[in-house]
Amino acid sequence: MEVIIHTKNDIVYITIQGSVDSKTAGDLQARIMEKLADLNKIIMDFSSVDFLSSAGLRVLLMLYRQLNANGGKVLLVGVSDEICDIMSMTGFINFFELYNTIEEAENHFN
Amino acid sequence: MAELDTRIDFYPTNEHQGLKYRRGRVLPFGATLVPNGVNFSIFSSAATSCTLVLFKKNAAVPFAEIPLPDEFRVGNVYAIIVFGLDYENIEYGYKMDGPYDPKNGYRFNKNIILSDPYAKAIGGRDVWRDVANLDRLYPFRSRLVFDDFDWEEDNPLETPMEDLIIYEIHVRGFTAHQSSGVRHRGTFAAIREKIPYLRDLGINGIELMPIYEFDEYEHSRENPETAELLVNYWGYSTLDFFAPKAGYAATGKYGMAVDELKTLIKELHRNGIEVILDVVFNHTAEGDHRGPTISFKGVDNKTYYMLTPDGYYFNFSGTGNTLNCNHPVVRSMVLDCLRYWASEYHIDGFRFDLASILGRAQDGSPLNNPPLLESLAHDPILAKCKLIAEAWDAGGLYQVGEFPAYGRWAEWNGKYRDAVRKFLKGDRNTVGQLSQCMQGSPEMYLQRGTTAGINFITCHDGFTLYDLFAYNSKHNEANGENNQDGNNENYSWNCGCEGETDDAEVNFLRHRQIKNALAILMLSQGVPMILMGDEMGRTQYGNNNTYCHDNELNWLNWELIEKNADIFAFARYIINFRNQHPILRNKEHYRNSDYKNSGYADITYHGTKAWYADWSEINTVFAFMLDGNHAKNGFVKDDTIYVAINMYWDALNFELPQLSKNRKWHVAINTAMPHPETFYHNNNEPVLNNQNNFIVGARSVIVLIGK
Numbered sequence: 001m002e003v004i005i006h007t008k009n010d011i012v013y014i015t016i017q018g019s020v021d022s023k024t025a026g027d028l029q030a031r032i033m034e035k036l037a038d039l040n041k042i043i044m045d046f047s048s049v050d051f052l053s054s055a056g057l058r059v060l061l062m063l064y065r066q067l068n069a070n071g072g073k074v075l076l077v078g079v080s081d082e083i084c085d086i087m088s089m090t091g092f093i094n095f096f097e098l099y100n101t102i103e104e105a106e107n108h109f110n
Numbered sequence: 111m112a113e114l115d116t117r118i119d120f121y122p123t124n125e126h127q128g129l130k131y132r133r134g135r136v137l138p139f140g141a142t143l144v145p146n147g148v149n150f151s152i153f154s155s156a157a158t159s160c161t162l163v164l165f166k167k168n169a170a171v172p173f174a175e176i177p178l179p180d181e182f183r184v185g186n187v188y189a190i191i192v193f194g195l196d197y198e199n200i201e202y203g204y205k206m207d208g209p210y211d212p213k214n215g216y217r218f219n220k221n222i223i224l225s226d227p228y229a230k231a232i233g234g235r236d237v238w239r240d241v242a243n244l245d246r247l248y249p250f251r252s253r254l255v256f257d258d259f260d261w262e263e264d265n266p267l268e269t270p271m272e273d274l275i276i277y278e279i280h281v282r283g284f285t286a287h288q289s290s291g292v293r294h295r296g297t298f299a300a301i302r303e304k305i306p307y308l309r310d311l312g313i314n315g316i317e318l319m320p321i322y323e324f325d326e327y328e329h330s331r332e333n334p335e336t337a338e339l340l341v342n343y344w345g346y347s348t349l350d351f352f353a354p355k356a357g358y359a360a361t362g363k364y365g366m367a368v369d370e371l372k373t374l375i376k377e378l379h380r381n382g383i384e385v386i387l388d389v390v391f392n393h394t395a396e397g398d399h400r401g402p403t404i405s406f407k408g409v410d411n412k413t414y415y416m417l418t419p420d421g422y423y424f425n426f427s428g429t430g431n432t433l434n435c436n437h438p439v440v441r442s443m444v445l446d447c448l449r450y451w452a453s454e455y456h457i458d459g460f461r462f463d464l465a466s467i468l469g470r471a472q473d474g475s476p477l478n479n480p481p482l483l484e485s486l487a488h489d490p491i492l493a494k495c496k497l498i499a500e501a502w503d504a505g506g507l508y509q510v511g512e513f514p515a516y517g518r519w520a521e522w523n524g525k526y527r528d529a530v531r532k533f534l535k536g537d538r539n540t541v542g543q544l545s546q547c548m549q550g551s552p553e554m555y556l557q558r559g560t561t562a563g564i565n566f567i568t569c570h571d572g573f574t575l576y577d578l579f580a581y582n583s584k585h586n587e588a589n590g591e592n593n594q595d596g597n598n599e600n601y602s603w604n605c606g607c608e609g610e611t612d613d614a615e616v617n618f619l620r621h622r623q624i625k626n627a628l629a630i631l632m633l634s635q636g637v638p639m640i641l642m643g644d645e646m647g648r649t650q651y652g653n654n655n656t657y658c659h660d661n662e663l664n665w666l667n668w669e670l671i672e673k674n675a676d677i678f679a680f681a682r683y684i685i686n687f688r689n690q691h692p693i694l695r696n697k698e699h700y701r702n703s704d705y706k707n708s709g710y711a712d713i714t715y716h717g718t719k720a721w722y723a724d725w726s727e728i729n730t731v732f733a734f735m736l737d738g739n740h741a742k743n744g745f746v747k748d749d750t751i752y753v754a755i756n757m758y759w760d761a762l763n764f765e766l767p768q769l770s771k772n773r774k775w776h777v778a779i780n781t782a783m784p785h786p787e788t789f790y791h792n793n794n795e796p797v798l799n800n801q802n803n804f805i806v807g808a809r810s811v812i813v814l815i816g817k
Contacts, residue, residue: 058256
């Protein structure tokens with residue numbers, strides 16, 4: 001798994017490549033938490049994520065909870081149909097807003 | 111977190127094959143995620159050593175085996191914490207050494223890798239009927255699960271028992287047919303897609319046939335006629351009591367069955383539908399002395415199974431072995447298991463398969479005061495759960511009406527099923543029994559109230575409702591047992607022709623009888639249960655024991671909603687009729703008195719003559735009137751309801767009881783009429799022209815509303 005994080009106009013952009021599972025979930029969580037101290041708008045780009053395991057879904061949910069408590073939001077972009085289906089069947093999808101493109105997600109924040 | 115990290119038990123003390131570990135915690139049993147690692151704990155009363163075996167998911171051979179040092183044992187419990195495991199991608203098991211002395215109940219074999227009796231998930235059958243890999247090393251592997259599901263505000267619904275209408279579902283059969291139109295057929299996720307249907311039907315509880323992990327390939331064989339594979343489709347053969355069947359989850363292949371099932375339950379609850387599990391604690395999938403060693407047999411044979419004095423297996427379940435339910439350790443396991451499902455999965459109730467076994471002592475004799483049943487009834491965590499017994503077993507114990515209830519237990523009312531069936535086919539000497547049934551069987555449940563009985567005419571075991579009126583006898587040839595299997599006492603009547611027919615008259619009668627049966631069920635006090643598909647006339651072509659068929663014999667064909675539109679419309683109507691009329695859902699029995707001073711007793715009995723019920727042997731009609739002032743035992747006001755049932759072969763004139771104070775009889779139901787004049791919706795019921803008499807058609811039910 002590769003993670004690139006950058007910040008622009010108060011929005012944290014997280015781009016992930018590869019699989020998020022129990023091996024990588026802890027690392028992903030730690031890296032995101034670092035950035036959360038003073039920012040609460042997040043856009044996560046999933047277009048290059050091929051698999052999201054139970055542990056991966058839980059990182060997302062923790063992020064949601066954390067942001068929700070601070071009045072923030074996480075928007076997911078480019079989630080594949082398969083991952084979307086898994087998120088739907090396991091109930092995780094109810095916590096997130098999904099967008100097709102980064103621009104659409106940015107428009108939501110703006 | 112930093113503060114917690116200073117705890118010394120967060121760090122290993124030992125190392126073996128590159129794995130770091132330390133002494134574990136003996137409770138809870140099973141494998142539990144702890145900071146930095148996984149705690150494994152397992153009990154065996156007679157093992158002399160215990161080795162933890164770890165696999166990477168689906169790997170052919172283990173990547174590590176850790177013999178537990180004797181100092182890791184407390185009493186008879188071995189516990190170890192292993193650090194740095196990739197917990198999503200491992201499978202674990204145990205090797206246990208100890209005596210091999212079957213005559214004295216010991217069957218240890220240190221070469222067999224055993225599944226954990228407390229495993230929360232099992233690998234090996236992740237996808238329904240995927241390749242059977244029984245020849246691989248350790249076919250059914252214990253796995254870890256997350257137990258941090260986000261339930262938000264959800265809790266079990268605690269619907270009053272008397273308001274419950276149960277719908278019995280086989281997870282796969284409900285949506286496996288292509289006509290179901292769902293995305294992932296035969297899964298938990300698919301049931302979720304069908305929630306609008308369930309709501310519309312009007313039921314408020316589903317009872318899932320076994321969803322504990324089982325092996326669909328157990329005892330699989332070819333159908334001699336068609337060469338089709340016959341499998342363990344129903345699943346009454348548990349591999350592990352804590353693990354949901356992964357193959358029932360569309361996400362089972364990703365190891366997410368737990369989340370998928372919990373999501374289904376949460377969504378059902380949001381829609382006011384309870385979830386009851388059909389649980390099979392009477393035996394396991396390990397069979398008798400010839401069966402495989404998967405878990406219990408190798409972990410602690412003598413504790414988990416009822417054994418004969420010479421070390422063979424008692425077979426009160428009819429399937430090879432009998433779980434030793436009143437051994438204190440097994441009792442605890444059953445309790446732990448139910449608590450786990452009630453708290454972790456928010457399950458609303460349990461139906462216990464062959465529950466009479468749970469009341470047998472370790473030597474097999476029936477106990478007067480079975481400790482397991484008592485423990486379950488008084489358990490703090492299960493306090494609001496519905497506990498429902500199948501109050502008999504395959505060893506000859508039949509306890510319908512006298513199952514040890516402790517003020518809690520309800521029973522599948524097998525006597526209701528038989529009595530209603532006999533009445534419907536016009537048998538003699540059945541009116542008194544029918545009256546009992548429709549009152550909630552006070553003869554049996556006088557002290558326990560109406561909700562002690564789960565009323566049903568059909569269930570997974572036996573004919574479907576359609577087949578009850580299409581077949582005189584069972585047709586189980588496709589099961590490959592020369593039609594020797596399945597019950598011979600079906601009390602069914604084919605209405606004049608065995609099996610499918612083009613005869614319009616026969617078909618009209620069959621449809622009418624189905625409606626009559628549904629009406630009787632929904633107009634009875636007690637808790638009604640409907641078999642999946644009966645609302646649309648599902649047939650099994652006369653097969654009354656379809657346990658082994660993974661095909662259209664068992665899969666619900668949703669096109670039947672259109673084919674049998676009249677049956678479906680009526681079923682939906684009569685279920686909602688029950689929901690709309692609180693008078694049909696009393697908790698206490700009728701008192702046969704006018705305790706509200708309304709001028710009418712709560713229930714009065716009639717026949718072709720008003721105020722005169724004929725209980726004689728040759729009679730085949732029954733009528734009764736429920737006074738609306740006595741609804742919910744007098745706490746709620748409802749309409750007055752008059753029901754007349756005529757199972758005579760010809761139409762009969764029924765004299766109607768007179769209503770007081772300008773009230774008039776309105777027709778709600780007349781099953782003699784063709785669809786759509788069989789029923790009228792609330793407030794659209796036409797007034798009867800003749801308020802004194804009603805001609806009730808041959809083999810028909812009428813329901814009148816007095817208002």
